[in-house]
Amino acid sequence: xxxxxxxxxPEALRLYLVTDQALTCGRAxxxxxxxxxxxxxxxxxxxxxxxxxxxxxxxxxxxxxxxAPRNIALVINDRVDVALACGAEGVHxxxxxxxxxxxxRLLPPEVFIGWSVxxxxxVVRSAALPVDYLGxxxxxxxxxxxxxxxxxxxxxLQQVRAATALPLVAIGGLHAGNALExxxxxxxxxxMVSALCSAADPQAAAANLRALCGQVF
Numbered sequence: 001x002x003x004x005x006x007x008x009x010p011e012a013l014r015l016y017l018v019t020d021q022a023l024t025c026g027r028a029x030x031x032x033x034x035x036x037x038x039x040x041x042x043x044x045x046x047x048x049x050x051x052x053x054x055x056x057x058x059x060x061x062x063x064x065x066x067x068a069p070r071n072i073a074l075v076i077n078d079r080v081d082v083a084l085a086c087g088a089e090g091v092h093x094x095x096x097x098x099x100x101x102x103x104x105r106l107l108p109p110e111v112f113i114g115w116s117v118x119x120x121x122x123v124v125r126s127a128a129l130p131v132d133y134l135g136x137x138x139x140x141x142x143x144x145x146x147x148x149x150x151x152x153x154x155x156x157l158q159q160v161r162a163a164t165a166l167p168l169v170a171i172g173g174l175h176a177g178n179a180l181e182x183x184x185x186x187x188x189x190x191x192m193v194s195a196l197c198s199a200a201d202p203q204a205a206a207a208n209l210r211a212l213c214g215q216v217f
Contacts, residue, residue, distance in 0.1 A: 006132040007112035008090065010167040012073055013133060013189035014213050015206060016043045018171065019063075022050070023197040030062055036196045037070060039206025043189070045092055047077035062106040075114065080106055090114060092135060095122065104130040114169065118149040123163050135191065136160050138172020139182060142193075154185045161186025176208055193200040 003083055026033045033044055044067060046060050060076060064086050067074050075090035076083035078123035080103050083091045089105060092114040100115055104183050107113070112132035117123050126134055138151050151172060152160070160168060170182045190209060199205035 004130060007110060008073070008132050008167065010107045010188035011217070012042055013167055013169050015040055015210050016045065016169050016191040017041045017071060017196050017206075018045045018047050018191050018193045020193050020197050021048055023194050025198060029059065032197055032202050033063060034066055035202040036206040037067070037072060039203035041072070041206050042212030043073045043075060045075040045077055045088045045191070046139070047092075053082070057082050058086055060084060060088065064088065083107070083111065090132075094115070100129045100131055117160065120159065120163065123160050124164065125191075126164060130202065131166065133167040133169055134160070134164065135169050135171055136187070139170045140173025140178070142173040154181060157185040157187060176205070176212065179209055179212045180215060183191065183213065
């Protein structure tokens, strides 16, 4: 089990929007995020690998200004420096990003850290790391995450749930049609990329997904 009490509550991770400007169908990212938040998104991760540092920070600051009055956490993917500069509530790290221990040393104590796990070996290792939730990645095959191992599937997610008490955020190939079974398999939260960023109506899509969460929690 984890070595500390997580800094983030599972309900704050329930509907977790992961951004991708390339999937917003030409719309401004802030507009898509604002609509999704209106629909019930509880957490937003800025993941824009194509942006340089200055543009990434500017985008982070814009989202922070949008989310802070609504008391919704902003999580920065990978970039601890950008998280520090914009005052983000969280950082999400993958297996090839900065080591968790180094990030924890650099971040203020209240900032939470999520960590992507792609194997049971990673899950076991997480027990000795100062992480606050696990991103179980990917649950299903998905074109938005091509640099990961084989999909976990529902059975794999159940195994992760049995192995840790940390909050679990599922990501990879999730949509309204499979969200319920993913939650019932042990996920505390649903991380959505295209299902929200590419939705014709992000507010309605988010509201539908939150309603599904409400059937489990």
